[in-house]
Amino acid sequence: MDRAIVHMDLDAFFVSCERLNNSQLHGIPLIIGGGDRGVVASCSYEARKFGVRSAMPIRMALRLCPEAKIIKGDYELYSNLSHTVTDIIQERVPVMEKASIDEFYLDLSGMDKFFGCYQWTQEIVAAVHKETGLPISFALSANKTVSKIGTGEAKPAGKMEIRETEIRPFLNPLSIRKIPMVGDKTFQLLSRVGVRTIRTLSEMPVLALQQMIGNNGKELWKKANGIDENPVIPYSERKSISTEDTFSKDTMDIPELRRILSGMSEKLAYQLRQEKWLTSTVVVKIRYANFDTETRQSRVAYTSADHTLSRVALELFSRLYTRRMRIRLIGLRFTDLVHGNHQMNLFEDTEEQMNLYHTMDYLKNRFGADAVGRASGFDLENKTTL
Structure with missing residues (x-):
């Protein structure tokens, strides 16, 4: 059976979300990102004409396009709209993979003839635009690689069909x-x-x-050569990674509990980056000495940066631990995962922080996950110094 794989990509997603809330932002160069030392998370097509690109330092972007308007970004807005689009697509297709906050792969193989799949995809795109107002591009072909490249060529707000016989001439x-x-x-x-x-x-x-x-x-x-056998991996909101620590002796040592939680955040975030996941929900769990168990969670912008996740986890712990009672267990879970290669929170991170993560991950890959880490998460009393 011939494969029919669609790649969908929301055009300049963060920019499009901001323009839904403020029509005055239409038609002007727009940059989503952190302050002067931050990097570009996203930019409008008007800004891209000046050479501005994602992950570029803000300072460089402003040199290229001095008239650009800078917006820090609304994490909750982007995550909520991403979930809305996910629901619209997922209920209309047999197999959908959420590759990132704004990218999707659909496997329509066997649903209809090739032309029918193309028509079906157009109807999905129309539904997304009608229900959210967001522009979206897509390409349909025989595999994920060709369809993704096709979407890039079709943007913005474009559509493309690359049949089997057209793959090599296209590429x-x-x-x-x-x-x-x-x-x-x-x-x-x-x-x-x-x-x-x-x-x-x-x-x-x-x-x-x-x-x-x-x-x-x-x-x-x-x-x-246009060859890609990789399957479309069915998306599930229930995917998560987690860890917990049950103490041999119940404790009320708050600094130690925070250190343990910080260390958990770093290790789980490293796992996210290694497996190319991003998370949008942080969950902290504690179990008291009397076995009462409580959890608290918070939504975040999709990320795998442990300094962002650690901060949220510690904030949740402070709000969660309200009793003057000893704790026997503490746990951390990252859920609502999507595949993605953005290893940093581009809204807040500086270029120096991004370089630091690349270096730390390199050292962990080479010498082991415990070879290097943040001092806040280390048990210094039980570490052997070199």
Whole structure:
């Protein structure tokens, strides 16, 4: 059976959400992000014409586009609208994967003839726009890679169908930057040997690619040739990761409890980044000495940054622990997960913080998860110093 895979992407999602609330923001260069030392979380197409891009330092963005209006961002608004769009799509398709806060993959294989799937997708897009007012682009093809690249070419507010026989002609003239797994380092490496288009990349020997970029060489070659067997992973709101600690002796030591909770946040956030998850809900649990158990939760903007998650967890703990009673267990859970590669909270983080995370994750990957961490989460009395 031929596959029919759709990729949907909400256009300039954060910007579009802000414009729903304020019509005066239409048509002007708009940047969503933190203060002077922050980075761009999202920007309007008007700002992109000046070279502004996501993850760019705010200062650089303002040099490129001095007239841009800066908005810090409304986490709750974006999360709520994302959940609304998710519900609209999920109730209309057999299999949906939520790839990030504003991206979705749909598997419509076998639902109808190929043209019927395209028509069906257009109806879903119309429903999203009617019920939320948000613009959304999509592409339909035989696999996830081609449909995602197609969406990028269709934006903004565009649609595209790439049939099996059209895949290679569609991909060949495009820059290798269009392939999702090609970052700046890979692009520069391949550019130095004259590989800049997908056609040239697709004609390279697989062994040569593997020698240049390692184990990912074969996967990159397959994507350049329009080959991608990865399935659409059914989305579930119930997915979560969690940890808890039951004490050998009940305690009321608040500083120690906060240290434990901070350490839990860091370890779970590292797991999120390793497995390419983002969370939008933090849940803290405590169990008192008399076995009464209480929980409190808070919604956050999708993130995997432990300093953001740790702050929320500690705030929840302060609001939750209201009795002067010893605690026998403390737990932390991150839920409402979606797949995503944004490892930082781009609304608040500075470029220095993002670089720090990359370095810490590199050291953890190489020397172990406990090799480095925040002092607030370490049990210094039981650590061996080097």
